[in-house]
Amino acid sequence: xxxxxxxxxxxxxxxxxxxxxxxxxxxxxxxxxxxxxxxxxxxxxxxxxxxxxxxxxxxxxxxxxxxxxxxxxxxxxxxxxxxxxxxxxxxxxxxxxxxxxxxxxxxxxxxxxxxxxxxxxxxxxxxxxxxxxxxxxxxxxxxxxxxxxxxxxxxxxxxxxxxxxxxxxxxxxxxxxxxxxxxxxxxxxxxxxxxxxxxxxxxxxxxxxxxxxxxxxxx
Amino acid sequence: xxxxxxxxxxxxxxxxxxxxxxxxxxxxxxxxxxxxxxxxxxxxxxxxxxxxxxxxxxxxxxxxxxxxxxxxxxxxxxxxxxxxxxxxxxxxxxxxxxxxxxxxxxxxxxxxxxxxxxxxxxxxxxxxxxxxxxxxxxxxxxxxxxxxxxxxxxxxxxxxxxxxxxxxxxxxxxxxxxxxxxxxxxxxxxxxxxxxxxxxxxxxxxxxxxxxxxxxxxxxxxxxxxxxxxxxxxxxxxxx
Amino acid sequence: xxxxxxxxxxxxxxxxxxxxxxxxxxxxxxxxxxxxxxxxxxxxxxxxxxxxxxxxxxxxxxxxxxxxxxxxxxxxxxxxxxxxxxxxxxxxxxxxxxxxxxxxxxxxxxxxxxxxxxxxxxxxxxxxxxxxxxxxxxxxxxxxxxxxxxxxxxxxxxxxxxxxxxxxxxxxxxxxxxxxxxxxxxxxxxxxxxxxxxxxxxxxxxxxxxxxxxxxxxxxxxxxxxxxxxxxxxxxxxxxxxxxxxxxxxxxxxxxxxxxxxxxxxxxxxxxx
Numbered sequence: 094x095x096x097x098x099x100x101x102x103x104x105x106x107x108x109x110x111x112x113x114x115x116x117x118x119x120x121x122x123x124x125x126x127x128x129x130x131x132x133x134x135x136x137x138x139x140x141x142x143x144x145x146x147x148x149x150x151x152x153x154x155x156x157x158x159x160x161x162x163x164x165x166x167x168x169x170x171x172x173x174x175x176x177x178x179x180x181x182x183x184x185x186x187x188x189x190x191x192x193x194x195x196x197x198x199x200x201x202x203x204x205x206x207x208x209x210x211x212x213x214x215x216x217x218x219x220x221x222x223x224x225x226x227x228x229x230x231x232x233x234x235x236x237x238x239x240x241x242x243x244x245x246x247x248x249x250x251x252x253x254x255x256x257x258x259x260x261x262x263x264x265x266x267x268x269x270x271x272x273x274x275x276x277x278x279x280x281x282x283x284x285x286x287x288x289x290x291x292x293x294x295x296x297x298x299x300x301x302x303x304x305x306x307x308x309x310x311x312x
Numbered sequence: 313x314x315x316x317x318x319x320x321x322x323x324x325x326x327x328x329x330x331x332x333x334x335x336x337x338x339x340x341x342x343x344x345x346x347x348x349x350x351x352x353x354x355x356x357x358x359x360x361x362x363x364x365x366x367x368x369x370x371x372x373x374x375x376x377x378x379x380x381x382x383x384x385x386x387x388x389x390x391x392x393x394x395x396x397x398x399x400x401x402x403x404x405x406x407x408x409x410x411x412x413x414x415x416x417x418x419x420x421x422x423x424x425x426x427x428x429x430x431x432x433x434x435x436x437x438x439x440x441x442x443x444x445x446x447x448x449x450x451x452x453x454x455x456x457x458x459x460x461x462x463x464x465x466x467x468x469x470x471x472x473x474x475x476x477x478x479x480x481x482x483x484x485x486x487x488x489x490x491x492x493x494x495x496x497x498x499x500x501x502x503x504x505x506x507x508x509x510x511x512x513x514x515x516x517x518x519x520x521x522x523x524x525x526x527x528x529x530x531x532x533x534x535x536x537x538x539x540x541x542x543x544x545x546x547x548x549x550x551x552x
Numbered sequence: 553x554x555x556x557x558x559x560x561x562x563x564x565x566x567x568x569x570x571x572x573x574x575x576x577x578x579x580x581x582x583x584x585x586x587x588x589x590x591x592x593x594x595x596x597x598x599x600x601x602x603x604x605x606x607x608x609x610x611x612x613x614x615x616x617x618x619x620x621x622x623x624x625x626x627x628x629x630x631x632x633x634x635x636x637x638x639x640x641x642x643x644x645x646x647x648x649x650x651x652x653x654x655x656x657x658x659x660x661x662x663x664x665x666x667x668x669x670x671x672x673x674x675x676x677x678x679x680x681x682x683x684x685x686x687x688x689x690x691x692x693x694x695x696x697x698x699x700x701x702x703x704x705x706x707x708x709x710x711x712x713x714x715x716x717x718x719x720x721x722x723x724x725x726x727x728x729x730x731x732x733x734x735x736x737x738x739x740x741x742x743x744x745x746x747x748x749x750x751x752x753x754x755x756x757x758x759x760x761x762x763x764x765x766x767x768x769x770x771x772x773x774x775x776x777x778x779x780x781x782x783x784x785x786x787x788x789x790x791x792x793x794x795x796x797x798x799x800x801x802x803x804x805x806x807x808x809x810x811x812x813x814x815x816x817x818x819x820x821x822x823x824x825x
């Protein structure tokens with residue numbers, strides 16, 4: 094059975110529709126990760142010894158273990174402790190947790206490049222820390238973080254493909270379902286690959302355009 | 313909450329075997345992937361638009377597609393060409409292929425960061441391009457390569473978990489087997505998480521040793537300003 | 553029978569995106585001669601040096617070093633053949649180049665910078681190469697610095713290591729790219745004395761410089777370059793005090809206030825010696 098290019102083209106529309114699930118999940122994950130990651134960063138800046146030590150251990154584990162294992166933990170272990178989540182929710186939770194850590198660590202790097210001058214001025218004027226965070230630090234931080242976040246977005250999109258392993262019906266699982274009925278696994282999987290290629294290249298392209306826009310307004 | 317250690321004791325050999333295979337796969341994929349990555353990087357810095365286009369397509373394709381799909385495409389694509397190979401071998405090759413794109417970018421970046429004058433001064437005394445690379449370029453570039461390469465190798469090690477989906481009996485696959493037999497996911501995944509964590513720490517330590525030998529590229533900066541330190545540093549330690 | 557010039561450049565042409573960087577350039581340098589190459593920025597001095605070491609490939613023209621063709625050769629049948637990379641690399645040690653930025657190799661000591669090329673390119677034994685290297689570094693006043701790494705050397709010391717590295721290869725010709733510009737102005741005198749003592753050994757040298765005073769002091773002959781060709785050349789002092797072409801006159805006028813004053817001083821100083 095040779096390679097059938099026309100078949101590949103014919104299933105692409107179905108695959109792109111299935112990809113919307115990956116996109117939707119990715120958006121939820123990134124939003125959660127940015128919000129939670131920012132909160133985590135502020136928490137870490139309080140420099141509470143025990144809290145930061147505990148966070149460091151968690152970070153070490155999250156960065157040192159496969160995302161797939163973290164997804165399995167959310168899917169298999171959480172029910173044992175009473176949290177019975179649907180595959181989608183479990184998967185989103187696992188990837189969000191993973192990405193949240195990444196966001197906080199990236200912020201840590203970004204913080205080092207912020208000019209302390211305005212901070213001193215704000216403190217001297219008597220502004221309280223929460224306001225300084227909200228008005229001075231975070232705006233600069235998020236601006237610096239945009240290119241990093243764009244790159245992370247592509248990683249998150251790739252991560253959503255793993256959710257097919259815990260029965261979420263995304264592009265990959267859809268492709269596998271098509272493959273099992275058509276007996277053409279190579280073409281269907283190649284189709285899934287093409288879909289992700291298009292998705293991620295689009296994100297990177299949008300990111301580059303956004304970066305140009307951001308540069309124009311940078312202080 | 314109960315933690316039944318006996319489960320781990322009963323099945324430790326399965327998990328140990330899986331861990332060992334993970335290590336082996338990581339090592340082989342690293343060697344193959346880095347070799348391929350260096351080759352691609354050397355092609356990418358050749359003059360002209362064609363090398364950049366070809367290597368650009370190679371790198372962008374492998375970087376934008378999830379590894380699990382690369383793996384499946386290779387695994388289901390090979391039988392098409394009539395080649396039938398064991399899953400572990402296919403998985404390792406797929407992992408090496410995936411990693412090679414990232415290694416290529418790392419090596420290319422490091423090579424381009426080196427001032428051109430270094431290569432030129434070696435050529436001017438009469439060294440061949442190969443001699444210039446070996447004696448002058450590589451030793452300088454090596455120290456900048458270690459941190460990002462370590463990062464990628466760690467990432468690759470973690471991606472090896474995905475090989476479980478084509479029945480390669482590495483650590484994740486074994487964990488699913490044991491979990492399926494014992495219905496004790498907490499104990500199993502706690503153990504497996506710890507094992508992966510230890511492997512990651514081992515790799516990081518190896519890298520630190522390597523950095524000591526070839527020299528670090530980092531310069532540590534200190535935040536002496538207390539207000540800056542309050543907002544811009546997340547470390548509790550006070551800088552000296 | 554006059555011996556062939558150490559360097560013979562004929563009709564050298566190099567174009568970059570439509571502009572002629574080198575425009576039918578001719579230059580001969582006899583054995584033992586020191587020629588200073590001067591010209592306004594953009595005239596093609598650096599391009600010429602880079603073509604003379606084949607770091608850039610000239611589009612046309614011929615280069616002969618000590619009578620041997622370099623880069624391209626005119627075959628008996630009248631065809632122009634580009635020499636192979638190996639043939640070009642074989643002749644490269646004969647053309648010593650001291651870069652403006654020196655380009656020492658930071659992961660090797662000063663001594664090793666001079667030893668390694670000899671071993672790797674010329675096939676000398678490490679003992680022989682070390683002996684030659686120590687001799688050269690000693691002559692250049694760096695005997696006690698040989699074991700240091702480039703980052704621990706001053707600019708002038710780095711330059712001398714770069715010179716030693718080129719000399720160790722037994723070149724027929726030494727090229728210098730703006731030897732004074734990477735160093736503090738007060739050190740120009742030191743550079744001058746190094747180049748003068750090198751000249752005293754009979755070494756043929758081509759020094760690219762924008763400092764007129766330095767050129768007058770170091771060179772036998774000055775070649776003035778403009779828009780990719782040598783416009784005027786002649787004995788150093790004569791060319792500078794009596795420029796014939798208007799382009800050289802303009803150039804000297806622009807540079808006159810600074811360096812010719814000091815050149816005049818050093819000229820007067822050297823004449824009383």
